[in-house]
Amino acid sequence: xxxxxxxxxKVPLVLQIVIGLIIGTLLAVFCPEPFSFLKSFGxxxxxxxxxxxxxxxxxxxxxxxxxxQKGTRNQLWKLIIIYFVxxxxxxxxAVAASFLFPTTVILKNAGxxxxxxxxxxxxxxxxxxxxxxxxxxxxxxxxxxxxxxxWASALGFMFRNAADTTKxxxxxxxxxxxxxxxxxxxxxxxxxxxxxxxxxxSQGGIEGLARYLTVIEVLVAVMAISALIINPFLVLLIxxxxxxxxxxxxxxxxxxxxxxxxSSAANIPVNLQLCDRMKxxxxxxxxxxxxxxxxxxxxxxxTVSVLTLTAVASLNGGALPLDIWTAILLCFxxxxxxxxxxxxxxxxxxxxxxxxxxxGIGNDIAMQMVGVGMVIGVIQDSCETALNxxxxxxxxxxxxxxxxxxxxxxxxxxxxxxxxxx
Numbered sequence: 283x284x285x286x287x288x289x290x291x292k293v294p295l296v297l298q299i300v301i302g303l304i305i306g307t308l309l310a311v312f313c314p315e316p317f318s319f320l321k322s323f324g325x326x327x328x329x330x331x332x333x334x335x336x337x338x339x340x341x342x343x344x345x346x347x348x349x350x351q352k353g354t355r356n357q358l359w360k361l362i363i364i365y366f367v368x369x370x371x372x373x374x375x376a377v378a379a380s381f382l383f384p385t386t387v388i389l390k391n392a393g394x395x396x397x398x399x400x401x402x403x404x405x406x407x408x409x410x411x412x413x414x415x416x417x418x419x420x421x422x423x424x425x426x427x428x429x430x431x432x433w434a435s436a437l438g439f440m441f442r443n444a445a446d447t448t449k450x451x452x453x454x455x456x457x458x459x460x461x462x463x464x465x466x467x468x469x470x471x472x473x474x475x476x477x478x479x480x481x482x483x484s485q486g487g488i489e490g491l492a493r494y495l496t497v498i499e500v501l502v503a504v505m506a507i508s509a510l511i512i513n514p515f516l517v518l519l520i521x522x523x524x525x526x527x528x529x530x531x532x533x534x535x536x537x538x539x540x541x542x543x544x545s546s547a548a549n550i551p552v553n554l555q556l557c558d559r560m561k562x563x564x565x566x567x568x569x570x571x572x573x574x575x576x577x578x579x580x581x582x583x584x585t586v587s588v589l590t591l592t593a594v595a596s597l598n599g600g601a602l603p604l605d606i607w608t609a610i611l612l613c614f615x616x617x618x619x620x621x622x623x624x625x626x627x628x629x630x631x632x633x634x635x636x637x638x639x640x641x642g643i644g645n646d647i648a649m650q651m652v653g654v655g656m657v658i659g660v661i662q663d664s665c666e667t668a669l670n671x672x673x674x675x676x677x678x679x680x681x682x683x684x685x686x687x688x689x690x691x692x693x694x695x696x697x698x699x700x701x702x703x704x
Contacts, residue, residue: 327473347438
């Protein structure tokens with residue numbers, strides 16, 4: 283087994299995942315029955331990601347804030363603003379695309395959904411505040427990332443006054459949990475094979491997914507615009523240099539992994555490693571990356587906006603009776619509520635009833651749209667997570683490069699002034 287394992291390690295993880303994807307698709311299409319056990323691989327993989335991701339966010343943020351360096355805080359506030367601006371622009375693009383290319387699906391008069399739709403945005407904000415002060419153990423069990431972030435921040439600030447040995451223990455704990463996540467990610471080829479197999483078989487073959495091809499096309503197109511136009515524009519404003527080398531680097535080194543793991547939280551170690559290679563200080567990346575995995579959700583805003591307007595168009599014969607102010611409110615609602623989306627697969631779908639309530643659409647219809655999201659999730663959720671997670675690294679690196687440029691300019695100006703005075 284040792285030579286076989288050595289060969290396995292030499293094959294790039296992305297290539298392994300692609301091979302798993304192809305094998306899962308072929309088995310699901312041509313001989314599904316004998317390989318039904320493959321579903322267990324996908325279930326175990328997702329379960330492992332869901333189990334370790336909340337703990338990872340808790341220990342990383344706690345350790346990073348405990349070892350906080352002066353001057354980092356201002357950068358985080360800038361990053362939060364960048365995160366929200368990119369999410370809002372993504373929602374605007376999604377609404378505009380839905381106007382230009384309205385999509386419809388077949389909806390029944392009543393659905394069987396059991397979730398309760400939220401009536402207004404104030405209720406969502408109230409729910410976010412309530413969930414933020416949830417019991418920390420309960421937050422870890424239920425993957426309540428808003429509460430985890432609050433508790434991690436509080437613990438981190440308290441540990442700032444602790445002894446250096448205590449801070450070292452926190453740092454070692456963060457390293458251990460990060461390595462556990464890396465081990466789980468190494469199992470991604472088997473997990474992806476099982477997930478793809480299950481998705482195709484459960485929908486009755488590839489033809490079952492083709493019914494929603496138009497919706498998928500709009501979603502993927504808007505996410506591509508966000509990744510290749512909106513994000514580069516924001517990076518250009520930040521760095522004042524050609525943004526595309528950095529954009530493509532983040533897509534290759536972060537988006538690939540996020541696409542297959544379908545979890546922003548589980549992709550945190552990949553983004554941290556990318557930031558290390560790009561010379562981003564750990565004092566910055568170890569806070570900004572977990573923070574981004576929680577609140578930087580441009581892909582979620584796109585999903586909520588497109589699927590909500592698909593429901594509106596479906597109920598109005600393909601028309602979108604939407605005025606400019608309602609459109610702006612939808613963009614703002616999708617942006618704010620996306621920040622509360624879970625950092626795991628499918629976390630954005632349960633925001634759809636809220637957005638549908640803005641148009642007076644009942645919970646039965648809204649939950650049918652949630653079902654549509656689950657059907658296309660094998661593509662939609664993968665693309666959404668790839669956009670979300672790669673943007674975390676992209677904006678962190680861009681802001682770090684801007685600060686490095688300013689520091690170099692300051693040192694150069696001080697040197698020139700010293701030479702002139704002498």
